[in-house]
Amino acid sequence: MRYQDGRVCNSVIHTLTRDSENDRQRIDQTSLLDMSLRFNPDVLVVGEMRGAEANAAQEAARTGVAVLTTIHSNSCEATYRRMVSLCKRAVDMSDETLMGYVTEAYPIVVFCKQLENKSRRVMEIMECEILPDGSRNFRPLFQYAITENRVENGKFIISGQHGVVQGISRSLQKRFLENGMPQDTLQKILRIGGDSQ
16 A cells, blocks of 8 residues: 555555465465565564474564564563574574574563463563673563452452563663664653663
């Protein structure tokens, strides 16, 4: 769809996988991710990583494309280990190498959980800071603190609040700016979470 002057007014491309007995007609998430990079996207959204497509997604993210996806895991830190195990379905690399790749690809992880009362909460937002010596520092940025957890008349009553733990690292601030985040947007983030050293 285009405006009268020829500009594209919808630059979103939706793709779907297709299974087939014929290998040449089969389209999987890995193929779609590889193909999508030809369009020079600003953002790629992978519905859910459940297999070898995790490797293609982290490769795309390490080219500078923002990749948003979901994955099942038990915590923010466990998310990186789960990504590594999924990447290993596609490539034979050491866990250490793949951990380096996925932490570079996804510097921020958001962990959501369904609580006993069936409500869903963002439990933690975490940054994985890559230090100059190559080691990793897991930095919790925000956490949900449960302040009440009880059963009343057979129903779970759970309440709590979100709180700031620490601000984003200087290296992530630099990465945001280098990838086009406006300075005023970064300043808003820093006012919420604080400026970390």
